[in-house]
Amino acid sequence: MGRRESPLDPSAGPVEEFAQTLRNLRAAAGRPGYRELARRAGFSAAALAAAARGEQLPSQAVTLAFAQACGGDRTEWEQRWRLAAAAVTMQEEEEGAGDVTSPYLGLAAYQQADAGWFFGRERLVDDLLRQLAADRLVAVLGSSGSGKSSLLHAGVAARAVGHGLPGLAGRVRAVMLTPGADPMRSFTHAVLQASGRRATPSADAPEPDITEAAQTLERTPHLGDGQADGDLLVVVDQFEEVFTQCAAPDARKRFIDLLVSARRPGSRVRVLLGIRADFFARCAEHRVLAEALREATVLVTPMTAADLRDVIVKPAALRRVTVEPALVATVIAEAAGQPGVLPLVSHALRETWRRRRGKAMTLHAYQAAGGIDGAIARTADHFYAALPAPHQDIARRILLRLIAVGDGRRATHRPLPRADLDGNGHSAETEVVVGRLAAARLVTVDDDSVQLGHESLIDAWPRLQRWVQEDRDGLRIHQQLTDAAKTWHGLGRDPGALYRGARLALAEDWAGTHEPHLTSEERAFLTASIAAQAEEAAVTRRRALRLRHLVLVLTALSVTTTVTTVSAVRAQHTITRQRNAALAQNVAADVLASQNSDRPLAVQLGLAAYRMAPTVQTRNSLLSALTPPRIRHAKEITSIALSLDGRTLATGSGDRTIRLFDLTDHRRPVELARLPTHTDGVFLALSPDGRTLAAGSWRTLGSGNWDRTARLWDITDRRHPAHVVTLPGHTETVDSVAFSPDGRLLATGSGDHTTRLWRIDPQRHPTHLATLTSHADGVYTVAFSPDGRMLATGGNDDTVRVWKINDPAHPVESAVLTDHTDAVESVAFSPDGRLLATGGDDHTTRLWRLDPPRLPARLATLTSHTDGVYHVAFSPDGHTLTTAGDDRTTRLFDITDPARPVELAVFSGHTNAVTSAAFTPDGRTVITGSWDGTSQFIDTDLHRTLTRACDHARPTITRAQWDRYLPHLPYRPPCP
Incomplete structure (x- = not known):
């Protein structure tokens, strides 16, 4: 809306050719603006403009609406669309459009090589780089599926290697690893691989030193840069594997000590840990690590x-x-x-x-x-159904082997060596299935290991969830058996590591029905355990010895527990807060979804979420739930107007009525009168004395013509309004009307690119004073300054124009504001006349200082709306600005310092674009109008609104509703 269309090449393909025919049809209809087409067609201006842009074939519905709005024949254009759609399908088949590499990686994490495709985490990457520059050991904490791996690889590591760390000189070299079952070996392997040396460390290789690792990489020709102050960045992804995969506590401690040593003086190493949030408390088990991470932890929050x-x-x-x-x-x-x-x-x-x-x-x-x-379930089910029956069994076994099932903790992914996937010797068939799983991106494969494509597959694929639940105990037994067998082999088949007693009995019982699933290593371990138990003779002595050992261990644990309790409690509190924040965000989304169908339930859910995690998001969702519609029209509300005394509200609607309401009691607006209109939408203004109503008009229903007049109504008797006069002269629709502060002037803006000034004193004999012709396209908004000496106009040419009207018969253009990049939908002066607010289809609201008026200065640009801004208005004290737009939100901003506006609240109660907003004279309420056909009354005293939330919360939320939205939390109704 407002931008000039780029030229098309009809020979470039069927899409471009079809778009050109639409443009030709619009040109033959006199080139009506897309905003005007939207009113005729019933589709948004953006959808209609996109249809003629030539980037994609529009839907049939949009095409027919576009054609009919321009006077085209429906049958003819339906046939044109079918031919174009067939041509597009043929072109795609010929060109093989689906073969172009996808810029989206699906379940796979982004690696350093994918940094060019990685978006959305720029601010978090900057925060982490600054944190790494300040601290040599930093943890990134986030839930599964929050994008930690991609952030570490494609975000932080790629930026650090390419650009270094903020404020520090020297090139950064990066080593990437996951701990696995043997973290020290994984570290050595990663360093050797990065240096280009032998990538597989020998079994008797000495344990690495982190400083020596940095020096090794610096001496490597293709990595070293000759700068003595360059740092080594060690990125440990999925750090929680030191707790889930590494079964040896000593090995775990050595690895953590190695990483923490990066903090010692003179170190040239920086360590970045990626930790799943529900494992953060485990870090407190290592006191030095807990202390290091106390002030160096960055939380990965959900994306905005x-x-x-x-x-x-x-x-x-x-x-x-x-x-x-x-x-x-x-x-x-x-x-x-x-x-x-x-x-x-x-x-x-x-x-x-x-x-x-x-x-x-x-x-x-x-x-x-x-x-x-x-999408994931559909892809995975399609893959599984396409497998032959024997391969389906193998796929199920492989996928379940890649899942770790813990006591009381949700299932997680579990990387395994490829050799451990096949326990029955069918290696060729297993490799075929692994290859097909990898091709479907359900698993990822490297040289010697396999893991799930992403942990989210477990929750997103119902079939896999069902498999896990059906054999959860068996999976746990097999998982423990695998870990125990590896530990036994790692310890040189030490008899002390064999199973005994109840664990052996459970494993034997499970193996009796799952023997083909055992690997040779597991089978040998189980056989040795059975033999060892049979040979044990001195059961009593060994039991007593074990009891004495247990007493010593418990004594040692009690001492250790005393030291670590404080850190563990703090970590647990952190995890609880993070869990509550995530759950509260989910509930806040449910509030927005249910507020129109069950508002009392939405209020109680919003209140529970806000008390659990008092964030901006939870507060906004609660405020939205507390703002019910007060007025309803059968169709969209196109405009509202509020009298200066706040007693009278006028609403204009696509249901072809203007309605007048008495607002003595805001909670119960009383309809006074209905004024029939000859159009299906109007733009309204009330005179300062509240006695005259002005109405501009949209198109006339039922024909290709539309009304080009403004009309005045005498509403002195609010129950019996009387039409007074019709103002002619415009050659297209009248899209905006406004009274001067003294009520003697009326401005009308039109799609004919002009603004007209009228003297309406007395109202029954209006006089045309002047026509303003500077705009190059339709004029969508007009507003007088509080002193009546200036007029601001904005329109579809993307400009705002400020006029001096000291002599209304001879207006003088004072300034032109050109910062907006799309149509300007609304302008408003502050009560003192020193500020001007403008809202546009470029999704922005802009604040200007008009001192002096001929040299306006831009103070701030508000960018929080995600679609066009349709209305702006100042509060009576000038300290608050409200904006409303096509993103279905109404927003409040504190503009006490207009150069630094602060967003106070976002109200999302409407289900369609918000077209109008007005403050009541006391500034305590904002009244809105929306294309959803409703008007809401928003209380600007946010604290009072929140404290009275329970006034709107009956009946009380039931236990079943609570358990549906707030599972795992005790039933505590917020408004008992």
Whole structure:
């Protein structure tokens, strides 16, 4: 809306050719603006503009609406669309569009080589680099699926290697590893591999020293840079494996001591640990590590809507492919604030990429792929169903072997050597299935190990969840047997490491029905355990000896526990807070989803989430739930107008009525009168004395013509309004009306690119004074300054113009503001006339200082809206600004310092674009109008709103509802 269309090459393909025919049809119709087409067609201006952009074939519904709005024949354009769709399908088959490498990695983590495709975590990467520059040991804490691995590899490591660390000289060299079952060996292997030397350390190789490792890499020609102050960055991904995979406490301690030694004076090593949040408390078991991480831990929070937009749009843009706005909005709505959702998003986008049409990824393709919740399950089920029956059994066994089932903790991934996947000697068939699993990205494979493509597969694939639940105890027994067998072999088959007693009995019983699943190592361990138990004779002596040992161990543990309790408690509190924050974010999303269907439930869920984690998101969702609709129209509300005394509200709607309400009691607006209109939408203004209503107009229903007038109504008797006069002269729709502060002037802005000034004193004999013609496109908004000496106009030419109207018959253009990059939808002066606020379709609100008026100075740009800003308004004291827009939100900003606005709250109660917003005279309420046909009354005293939340919370939330939304938490209704 407002930007000039780029030229098309119709010979470039069927999409471009079809778009050119749409443009030709619009030109033949007189080039109506896309905003005007939107009013005729019933689709958004953005959708109609995209149809003629030539980036993707529009849907049939959009095409027919576009054609009919321009006077085209429906049958003819339906046939044109079918031919174009067939041509697009043929072109895609010929070009093999699906073969282009996807810019989305699906379940796979981003590596350093993928840094060019990695988006959305720029601020977090900057924070981590600064933290690494200040501390030599830093932990990155996040839930499974939060993108920690990608952040470490494609974000921090890639940036550090390419650009160094902030404020520090010298090149950074990076070593990447996961601990595995033998962390010290993994470290040595990673250093040798990075240096280009023998990548497999010998069994008798000395244990590494972290400083020597740095010196080794510095001496390596292809890594060293000759700078003595360069640092080695050791990135330990999935650090929790030192607790889940490393069975030897001594080996675990040596590895942790090695990493912590990077903090000693003179060290040229920096260590970055990636830790899953629910394992952070385990770090407190190592006192030195807990102390090191006390002030050097960075939490990976869920992505914001803006971050997710980058994740969705920017990789496709690098392939010169666009992402349909509806797809972007849908993915953000489903994923925003959700912990652990990133791999699901990436996989869904990868599958959408495979189904794209031409140069565009569409919402239809995303839905066909199954969306965030269903894409992985659909891919995995399709893969499994395509396997022959014998290979299905092998695939099930492999996948279950790659899952660790702990006591009381959710299932996690479990990397295994490839040799451990096959216990029955069918190595060739196993390799075939592993290869197919890897091709489907359900597992990842390196030289000697296999692991799940991502832990999220466990939760996202119902079939795999069912397999785990069906044999959870058996999986745990097999997992413990595998670990015990490895420990036994690692200790040189020490008899003391064999199973005995109940553990042996459980393992024997399980092996009796799962013997083909045992590896040769596990089979040998179990056989040796059975033989050792049979040979034991001195049971009593050995038992007494074990008891004495147990007493010593317990004594030692009690001393150790005393030392570590404080750190452990603190860590547990941290984990609890993080769990509560994640759960509260999920509940906040449920509040927004349920507030229109069950508002009392939404209020109680919002209150519970806010008390659990009082964040901006939970507070905003609660505030939205506490703002019910007060007025309802049958169709969209296009405009509202509030009298200066706050007693009268006028609402205009697509239901072809203007309604007047008495607002003596805001909680119960009383309808006074209905004014029939000749159009299906109006723009309204009330005179300062509250006696005259002005209405601009949209198109007339039922024909290709539309009304070009403004009309005045006498509402002195609010129950019996009377039409007074019609103001002619405009040649297109009247898109905005405004009264001067003294009520003697009326300004009307029109799609004919002009603004007209009228003297309406007396109102029954209005006089046309002047026509302002500087705008190059439709005028969407007009506003008088408080002293009546200035007029601001904004429109579809992306500009705001300020006029001096000391002599209304001879207005003088004083300034032109050109910072907006799309149509300007609203302008408003502050009560003291020193500030001007402008809102536009470029998703921004801008604040200007008008001192002097001929040289406006931009003070601030507000960018929190994710779609067009349709209305801006100042509070009576000038300290608060409200904005409303196409992203369905109304926002409040503190502008006490207009150069540094602070967002106070976001209200998301409307289900469609918010078109209007107005403060009551006392500034305590903002009244909105929306295309969802409702008007809401927002209390600007946020504290009072929150403290009275329980007034809107009846009936009390039931236990079943509580357990559905707040599982694992005790039933505690917030409003008993």
